[in-house]
Amino acid sequence: MDPLALPISDSVAVAGADGSQLTYRELVRRADNLGPYLPQERKGLVALLGDRDLATLIAYVAALRHGHAVAWFGSAGTASRRQDLVRRFRPDVVVAPARELAEALLGLPYRLLESEAAGVHAAGRTDGTAPPEVNDETSVLLLTSGTMSGGRAVRLSGAAVASNSRGVIDALAVRPTGCAVTSLPLYYSYGLSVLNSHLIAGASVLLTETPATSVRFWREFTTAECTSFAGVPFHLEWLAHSRLTWDRVPTLEAVTVSGARIGSAVAQAFHQRADAAGIRFHKMYGQTEATARISVLSHNDFVDHPDSVGRVIVGSSVLITDESGVAQQDGVLGRIVYRGPNAMQGYADDAVGLAAPDEMRGTVDTGDSGFLADGYLHVHGRTGRFIKPNGKRLELDLVERCFEQLAPAAVVGTGDERAHLFVEGKQSSAIKDLRFNIIMRAGIAPEELQIHFVDSIPRMKSGKVDYGSLAEMAADHF
Amino acid sequence: MAGDIQRIADLESAPVAEAVAQHSEVVESLYVAGSVGARPLVVVRPMGFLTAAELRRHCRELGVAAEFDVLFIDETQAVDTAAPDAAWLTANAAPDALSLFEAPDGEIETQLVAVWERILDFTPISVHDDFVDVGGDSLSAMEIAVAIAQRWDVNLSLVDLVDASSVRNLSELVRAAQASR
Numbered sequence: 180m181d182p183l184a185l186p187i188s189d190s191v192a193v194a195g196a197d198g199s200q201l202t203y204r205e206l207v208r209r210a211d212n213l214g215p216y217l218p219q220e221r222k223g224l225v226a227l228l229g230d231r232d233l234a235t236l237i238a239y240v241a242a243l244r245h246g247h248a249v250a251w252f253g254s255a256g257t258a259s260r261r262q263d264l265v266r267r268f269r270p271d272v273v274v275a276p277a278r279e280l281a282e283a284l285l286g287l288p289y290r291l292l293e294s295e296a297a298g299v300h301a302a303g304r305t306d307g308t309a310p311p312e313v314n315d316e317t318s319v320l321l322l323t324s325g326t327m328s329g330g331r332a333v334r335l336s337g338a339a340v341a342s343n344s345r346g347v348i349d350a351l352a353v354r355p356t357g358c359a360v361t362s363l364p365l366y367y368s369y370g371l372s373v374l375n376s377h378l379i380a381g382a383s384v385l386l387t388e389t390p391a392t393s394v395r396f397w398r399e400f401t402t403a404e405c406t407s408f409a410g411v412p413f414h415l416e417w418l419a420h421s422r423l424t425w426d427r428v429p430t431l432e433a434v435t436v437s438g439a440r441i442g443s444a445v446a447q448a449f450h451q452r453a454d455a456a457g458i459r460f461h462k463m464y465g466q467t468e469a470t471a472r473i474s475v476l477s478h479n480d481f482v483d484h485p486d487s488v489g490r491v492i493v494g495s496s497v498l499i500t501d502e503s504g505v506a507q508q509d510g511v512l513g514r515i516v517y518r519g520p521n522a523m524q525g526y527a528d529d530a531v532g533l534a535a536p537d538e539m540r541g542t543v544d545t546g547d548s549g550f551l552a553d554g555y556l557h558v559h560g561r562t563g564r565f566i567k568p569n570g571k572r573l574e575l576d577l578v579e580r581c582f583e584q585l586a587p588a589a590v591v592g593t594g595d596e597r598a599h600l601f602v603e604g605k606q607s608s609a610i611k612d613l614r615f616n617i618i619m620r621a622g623i624a625p626e627e628l629q630i631h632f633v634d635s636i637p638r639m640k641s642g643k644v645d646y647g648s649l650a651e652m653a654a655d656h657f
Numbered sequence: 658m659a660g661d662i663q664r665i666a667d668l669e670s671a672p673v674a675e676a677v678a679q680h681s682e683v684v685e686s687l688y689v690a691g692s693v694g695a696r697p698l699v700v701v702r703p704m705g706f707l708t709a710a711e712l713r714r715h716c717r718e719l720g721v722a723a724e725f726d727v728l729f730i731d732e733t734q735a736v737d738t739a740a741p742d743a744a745w746l747t748a749n750a751a752p753d754a755l756s757l758f759e760a761p762d763g764e765i766e767t768q769l770v771a772v773w774e775r776i777l778d779f780t781p782i783s784v785h786d787d788f789v790d791v792g793g794d795s796l797s798a799m800e801i802a803v804a805i806a807q808r809w810d811v812n813l814s815l816v817d818l819v820d821a822s823s824v825r826n827l828s829e830l831v832r833a834a835q836a837s838r
Binding site: 392393396413416417420422619622624626627 | 706708787788789790792793794795796798799802803805806807812813814815816817819820822
């Protein structure tokens with residue numbers, strides 16, 4: 180099924196930063212121009228290596244309209260990672276901006292398609308082997324990984340994408356007159372949910388890659404008369420501390436935040452400022468494995484439940500369990516388990532994994548801990564070994580492995596989304612260089628990867644690193 | 658003698674006044690030459706999103722002197738064009754309406770201005786200019802934070818950087834971090 184099922188109307192679907200506009204009718208026409216270049220009479224896999232550009236968006240709509248699955252691999256930051264993904268998943272068609280396309284397919288059995296007429300650079304696989312078999316229900320594949328690691332693909336059904344979008348439309352009251360902006364990457368489930376929910380609601384989206392932390396972005400936003408802004412906690416902190424006058428945009432109605440835990444003080448201050456400007460502020464919680472959104476805290480509920488991430492969206496539920504899976508009572512801390520139509524079908528690591536049946540059957544263990552109180556969900560922490568500074572995801576084990584090549588090292592994350600690296604011995608130029616290398620590759624601030632030199636890393640009797648003691652040591656550096 | 662200085666100022670001011678007036682977001686403008694040793698003042702009635710930093714960059718691109726202060730006025734304010742008094746105008750300006758151009762003072766400020774100009778591809782930068790006004794965003798903040806960490810071994814978060822707002826405040830942060838070691 181096509182989860183978008185776009186209406187053929189003359190209202191604006193996509194606005195450009197240059198003032199250009201594309202109606203739904205025109206968007207569908209351009210998507211259908213690309214249709215003939217996609218696999219015919221069977222379900223195929225279309226990989227998108229781009230992000231927030233019109234050609235990529237047209238290819239996304241086209242693939243879904245013609246019954247194919249879309250693997251949105253835009254997060255792969257380097258040519259070698261893009262190559263690796265294409266090699267592993269063997270998509271029928273790869274769509275990307277011209278240069279990335281040539282780089283990603285160098286030496287691989289693909290040839291350029293004559294899809295230029297449809298305004299899209301694409302290449303088709305030519306090795307003549309049997310195409311990968313894709314599960315009938317699968318519509319979208321998104322990567323869970325961070326900016327540095329390889330990544331597993333999350334398989335999402337068309338029904339899940341449609342139902343999650345409906346939940347978002349309902350919780351945020353998305354109207355056909357609304358206009359969102361691509362402030363977040365579209366290969367990121369939260370960013371994609373903004374696009375999907377607005378297109379399904381018949382609203383419009385300002386398509387821009389301009390960073391939401393810049394003056395230029397807010398000028399584009401103001402000129403396009405956007406009504407909602409979606410950010411991660413880092414965006415809100417930036418908006419609170421910068422001189423950007425987001426709260427004076429006359430058309431802005433709602434701001435949503437999700438993607439990582441937001442500090443109480445930041446949320447309170449932001450709610451207050453939004454409220455004073457007549458703007459709704461929604462905290463949300465979600466996960467790619469549950470097709471983006473799980474819960475939404477309405478603006479008015481914030482006053483009584485400021486530390487909550489709100490109520491679970493319509494059609495879904497959340498269960499809190501102990502380690503053995505037994506349901507817990509209200510107020511008791513446990514694992515957050517999602518149940519409902521938005522659950523993924525499972526992970527896939529390569530083309531073979533795409534054919535797998537629905538392995539989750541409507542249930543996803545989020546790996547987060549939390550509790551429910553009066554129907555409001557509270558997220559306490561995460562069990563995974565990663566931090567999310569500035570909306571980026573940094574795998575701690577990966578960082579640890581990098582440094583272990585130089586000296587015994589261990590990394591812990593702290594609640595303020597910082598990584599503290601403990602290294603045995605003394606500072607050296609190799610360690611210094613590696614730190615800056617990781618900082619730049621991961622796109623984080625120097626403060627978010629701090630190094631402490633110790634005589635010896637605390638270990639348990641078994642010889643394993645004592646992360647509990649390290650966490651206490653790191654907390655002393657707050 | 659005083660007459661000569663006035664004539665020289667007039668000769669220099671004409672192209673600047675012209676360049677300012679040419680900017681598409683300038684509705685009305687007035688160039689007030691500074692007294693000896695002082696910077697000139699440009700009084701501007703803007704439209705759209707015009708900033709003082711943008712106006713200076715525009716002048717620099719046109720190859721004229723861009724080291725001037727800027728006073729923004731709105732449609733309710735009038736300026737005595739016959740005998741404008743720069744000192745009086747700046748002393749009575751609303752806090753957000755006046756933007757001073759000041760060159761860097763000391764080694765840290767000088768290097769920070771150079772780093773900003775290189776990373777933001779924006780010139781000239783006053784030590785009072787706000788980071789986002791000169792085209793800064795989280796990506797350039799990251800590059801600047803890395804440059805600061807490499808040069809002075811001081812770790813700043815991106816929010817510290819945007820919160821500091823200007824080269825002047827940022828150099829204070831760097832100095833304070835160095836002093837606390």
